[in-house]
Amino acid sequence: MKVLVTAKRVIDPYVKVRVKSDGTGVETANVKMTINPFCEIAVEQAVRMKEAGIVTEIVVVSIGPLQCQETIRTAMAMGADRGILVETAEEVQPLAVAKVLKAIVEKEQPRLVIMGKQAIDDDSNQCGQMLAALLGWPQATHISNVTVNGDSAEITREIDGGLEKLTVKVPAVVTADLRLNEPRYVTLPNIMKAKKKPLENIKPDALGVDVKPRLKTLKVEEPAKRSAGVKVADVQELVAKLKNEARVI
Amino acid sequence: MSSYVAPLKDMLFVINELAGLDDISKLPGCEEVNAELVEAVLGEAAKFAQEVLEPLNRVGDKEGSKLANHVVTSPAGFKAAYQQFREAGWNGLGGMTEYGGQGLPHLVSNPVQEMWNSSNMAFCLCPMLTSGVLEAMRHHGSPEQLQRYVPKLTSGEWSGTMNLTEPQAGSDLAAVRTKAVPEGDHYKISGTKIFITWGEHDMADNIVHLVLARLPDAPEGVKGISLFIVPKFLPNADGSPGERNDVKCVSIEHKLGIHASPTCVMQYGDAGGAVGYLVGEANRGLEYMFTMMNHARLGVGLEGVAVAERAYQHALEYAKTRVQGREVGQRSGDRVTIIHHPDVRRMLMHMKSQIEAMRALAYLSAATLDKAKHHPDAAEKRRHQAVIDLLIPVVKAWCTEQCVEIASTGVQIHGGMGFVEETGAAQYLRDARITTIYEGTTGIQANDLVGRKVGYEKGVTAMAVIAQMRETAAASTGDLSAIGQALSRAIDALQEATQWIVDTFQKNPNAVYAVAVPYLKLFGTVGGGWMMARAAQIAQCKRAEPGADVGFYDTKVTTARFYCEHILPQAAGFRQTVVAGADSVLALSEAQF
Ligand SMILES: Cc1cc2nc3c(=O)[nH]c(=O)nc-3n(C[C@H](O)[C@H](O)[C@H](O)COP(=O)(O)OP(=O)(O)OC[C@H]3O[C@@H](n4cnc5c(N)ncnc54)[C@H](O)[C@@H]3O)c2cc1C
Numbered sequence: 019m020k021v022l023v024t025a026k027r028v029i030d031p032y033v034k035v036r037v038k039s040d041g042t043g044v045e046t047a048n049v050k051m052t053i054n055p056f057c058e059i060a061v062e063q064a065v066r067m068k069e070a071g072i073v074t075e076i077v078v079v080s081i082g083p084l085q086c087q088e089t090i091r092t093a094m095a096m097g098a099d100r101g102i103l104v105e106t107a108e109e110v111q112p113l114a115v116a117k118v119l120k121a122i123v124e125k126e127q128p129r130l131v132i133m134g135k136q137a138i139d140d141d142s143n144q145c146g147q148m149l150a151a152l153l154g155w156p157q158a159t160h161i162s163n164v165t166v167n168g169d170s171a172e173i174t175r176e177i178d179g180g181l182e183k184l185t186v187k188v189p190a191v192v193t194a195d196l197r198l199n200e201p202r203y204v205t206l207p208n209i210m211k212a213k214k215k216p217l218e219n220i221k222p223d224a225l226g227v228d229v230k231p232r233l234k235t236l237k238v239e240e241p242a243k244r245s246a247g248v249k250v251a252d253v254q255e256l257v258a259k260l261k262n263e264a265r266v267i
Numbered sequence: 268m269s270s271y272v273a274p275l276k277d278m279l280f281v282i283n284e285l286a287g288l289d290d291i292s293k294l295p296g297c298e299e300v301n302a303e304l305v306e307a308v309l310g311e312a313a314k315f316a317q318e319v320l321e322p323l324n325r326v327g328d329k330e331g332s333k334l335a336n337h338v339v340t341s342p343a344g345f346k347a348a349y350q351q352f353r354e355a356g357w358n359g360l361g362g363m364t365e366y367g368g369q370g371l372p373h374l375v376s377n378p379v380q381e382m383w384n385s386s387n388m389a390f391c392l393c394p395m396l397t398s399g400v401l402e403a404m405r406h407h408g409s410p411e412q413l414q415r416y417v418p419k420l421t422s423g424e425w426s427g428t429m430n431l432t433e434p435q436a437g438s439d440l441a442a443v444r445t446k447a448v449p450e451g452d453h454y455k456i457s458g459t460k461i462f463i464t465w466g467e468h469d470m471a472d473n474i475v476h477l478v479l480a481r482l483p484d485a486p487e488g489v490k491g492i493s494l495f496i497v498p499k500f501l502p503n504a505d506g507s508p509g510e511r512n513d514v515k516c517v518s519i520e521h522k523l524g525i526h527a528s529p530t531c532v533m534q535y536g537d538a539g540g541a542v543g544y545l546v547g548e549a550n551r552g553l554e555y556m557f558t559m560m561n562h563a564r565l566g567v568g569l570e571g572v573a574v575a576e577r578a579y580q581h582a583l584e585y586a587k588t589r590v591q592g593r594e595v596g597q598r599s600g601d602r603v604t605i606i607h608h609p610d611v612r613r614m615l616m617h618m619k620s621q622i623e624a625m626r627a628l629a630y631l632s633a634a635t636l637d638k639a640k641h642h643p644d645a646a647e648k649r650r651h652q653a654v655i656d657l658l659i660p661v662v663k664a665w666c667t668e669q670c671v672e673i674a675s676t677g678v679q680i681h682g683g684m685g686f687v688e689e690t691g692a693a694q695y696l697r698d699a700r701i702t703t704i705y706e707g708t709t710g711i712q713a714n715d716l717v718g719r720k721v722g723y724e725k726g727v728t729a730m731a732v733i734a735q736m737r738e739t740a741a742a743s744t745g746d747l748s749a750i751g752q753a754l755s756r757a758i759d760a761l762q763e764a765t766q767w768i769v770d771t772f773q774k775n776p777n778a779v780y781a782v783a784v785p786y787l788k789l790f791g792t793v794g795g796g797w798m799m800a801r802a803a804q805i806a807q808c809k810r811a812e813p814g815a816d817v818g819f820y821d822t823k824v825t826t827a828r829f830y831c832e833h834i835l836p837q838a839a840g841f842r843q844t845v846v847a848g849a850d851s852v853l854a855l856s857e858a859q860f
């Protein structure tokens with residue numbers, strides 16, 4: 019079975035994110051970037067399924083500037099077999115991502131698409147859902163477990179009330195939540211091998227997809243600084259404040 | 268408490284721009300190395316150092332390794348981390364490709380080593396000793412020995428140790444007494460070795476000891492010492508660890524720092540003699556040790572850079588959070604974090620500027636070592652070899668001496684909490700303290716510098732390096748002219764002191780050795796200034812490029828300026844001590860002390 023995984027390039031979670039002085043976005047120039055942690059979990063899942071003999075080929079896709087090649091190499095060092103960079107300088111928004119992925123899915127014909135549930139930069143949590151809708155495929159989001167048996171997959175999802183189990187028909191789109199697995203540390207020999215794995219570079223035009231943004235960012239600003247707290251004398255006062263001032267209970 | 272974040276930006280700047288990765292990529296055998304690969308390797312290593320090794324650093328310090336019934340148990344978590352370390356292939360970073368290593372040059376492997384040391388120096392010593400054994404094998408092992416030991420040492424399944432020191436033979440290894448008696452195709456080794464790092468432990472399946480010992484008919488002194496492989500378990504024909512050899516750990520030391528790293532007294536031959544295999548030819552053991560010395564000493568110099576970096580990050584975090592006092596001149600209003608106080612700024616800059624200078628000098632040495640090893644042109648190879656031979660004692664001793672001072676400043680920034688173990692600042696100072704002692708004390712490095720490296724060859728290589736420094740000073744013009752002038756003055760001091768060493772070496776060697784350490788510190792201080800001036804020049808050029816990381820480059824230039832204003836002026840003082848300070852060192856009789 020062939021699997022398609024996605025790998026978005028995002029600001030490294032160790033980095034302190036700064037808002038650009040002109041308020042048009044956050045500073046990404048000269049900032050350490052890395053693979054989106056949820057995409058990393060998606061890649062890990064595909065690699066585990068390959069090691070278990072269920073998956074035969076893993077294709078990893080990243081959409082963005084040329085430097086996304088590094089992100090793809092990381093995924094290939096983890097165990098993905100080949101990479102596709104859809105190169106664009108545009109800010110790619112969820113619908114554009116879903117359209118690009120749809121075009122690639124049609125070309126590659128994977129049985130399963132595994133994506134991160136969201137990217138840690140924009141936290142949109144939309145791409146997987148949109149892609150499934152565009153393809154007319156079943157979707158299972160926020161999954162914490164997946165086993166594929168022939169034409170269907172057994173899924174566990176994390177929901178507010180607990181765990182939800184369902185069965186989806188494949189081909190399907192699934193999106194990874196935090197507890198799906200714990201990604202491995204990339205090994206040095208695999209970093210070296212990843213350099214030699216095939217990496218294709220295509221442009222959105224070649225896929226017939228218009229990635230122009232449809233949403234306009236008006237302004238980005240830092241959240242308001244937290245003001246100093248107050249000490250409460252006892253539980254009664256705390257409860258009263260939560261009720262009357264904060265109005266949360 | 269802060270957590271370690273690998274200083275990737277500075278590391279990559281030094282690797283790519285200052286030490287010159289492009290030159291290394293052109294060397295035969297290094298064609299695969301490029302900026303993208305280096306970034307990928309360093310990025311993954313940083314993750315491993317930050318997430319796996321660093322969390323064990325405090326645990327290791329508190330718990331230490333423990334000995335019971337000749338068995339050493341490493342602190343909780345170490346064995347599993349070692350397993351992860353070797354499964355990830357990190358043990359083979361610089362290893363020979365024909366035996367499963369990746370063969371990456373020093374300019375790549377040494378920065379990675381810096382990360383291991385920053386995150387957990389005591390742990391890192393184990394793979395570091397293994398790489399020392401591999402280096403000795405690479406040069407002197409027989410094909411059969413290579414086959415038998417190198418793959419397992421490269422993968423890390425087995426670890427290695429260096430057994431040089433004995434109670435009466437520390438700095439003076441010619442005094443080694445451990446015996447080796449021939450018996451069939453091997454030797455029977457007996458004697459006591461002390462201070463053996465990771466001499467016994469539970470992390471690897473087997474331990475390969477490299478042991479210095481004397482044959483019964485060996486001549487006295489340095490020319491009578493041979494090198495032996497003594498495995499803890501004798502390998503079976505299929506390569507698996509077999510019969511237990513007659514070597515055991517009889518005690519481990521209680522020490523100031525690196526508590527997780529067991530420092531073992533090793534007893535050989537209590538039951539008739541440990542089986543040992545001769546490496547290379549008899550009586551050439553010390554000579555063989557010398558061939559791998561540059562590698563090992565550069566490794567310890569990097570420990571200096573690494574622990575200093577860690578101490579700096581820790582102190583910086585504290586300085587940004589500790590609130591104490593008001594800004595100068597303010598009598599009311601909010602109290603501020605101590606980073607607002609000028610003196611705390613000074614301490615942080617003192618740490619930062621020297622660390623960056625030390626890192627640059629160490630990586631430059633790594634690149635020089637690569638060129639000395641791989642350069643296709645014989646004359647170029649020799650030239651680089653001479654330069655690295657000169658730089659090694661400087662990098663080893665200067666980086667470690669500064670590290671102790673920097674770690675101490677780290678404690679100072681913590682105020683009273685620095686003296687208290689809870690903050691962790693004290694551990695870095697305690698761990699740092701060993702680095703100026705083992706692998707040749709600072710005194711021994713300085714002797715090497717003024718003797719073999721400067722005195723005997725009449726300063727030829729030193730003057731050639733000084734000429735290179737002058738080029739950098741001369742090129743520091745425009746906005747950088749103050750840096751250029753400060754560097755020029757410091758180079759004058761170094762040149763005068765070097766000339767004095769050359770002139771005095773024959774007629775009064777005692778005087779030269781009396782000021783050898785100040786001379787070495789002078790060399791390090793000016794070498795660091797040279798690196799910072801070059802860094803400033805590169806930063807100045809790069810900042811004008813589109814999309815440049817202006818913040819990083821401006822910081823670099825300011826840091827270089829600080830180095831020139833606060834550190835480089837010490838050069839004049841060292842020079843004065845060198846040319847005029849020997850007499851008083853030697854004047855007192857022993858009884859007058
Ligand atoms: C934690 C630890 C780990 C170690 N690991 C290992 C290991 O794995 N393998 C191993 O073989 N050894 C190891 N050593 C030993 C280490 O290399 C020696 O301690 C070191 O070489 C110094 O020798 P020494 O202790 O006998 O001191 P000495 O040689 O007695 O030196 C004492 C002092 O005299 C000075 N001195 C001595 N001779 C001269 C001279 N000719 N000129 C000027 N000054 C001189 C020294 O600089 C020093 O200040 C380790 C030591 C420690 C503490």
Ligand SMILES: Cc1cc2nc3c(=O)[nH]c(=O)nc-3n(C[C@H](O)[C@H](O)[C@H](O)COP(=O)(O)OP(=O)(O)OC[C@H]3O[C@@H](n4cnc5c(N)ncnc54)[C@H](O)[C@@H]3O)c2cc1C
Nearest residue numbers: 589591592605608609610611679680681682683684686687
């Ligand atoms: C072992 C020990 C014994 C002690 N015994 C006693 C005792 O018996 N009685 C007692 O009362 N106290 C005692 N102390 C406390 C000791 O006097 C304080 O630790 C010391 O005054 C420093 O204060 P601090 O630890 O709060 O550091 P901080 O004041 O927080 O200083 C942290 C760093 O900031 C710097 N700094 C702070 N303010 C300024 C400024 N305005 N300008 C420039 N730099 C600044 C400091 O120099 C230091 O490097 C003891 C402490 C220790 C560790």
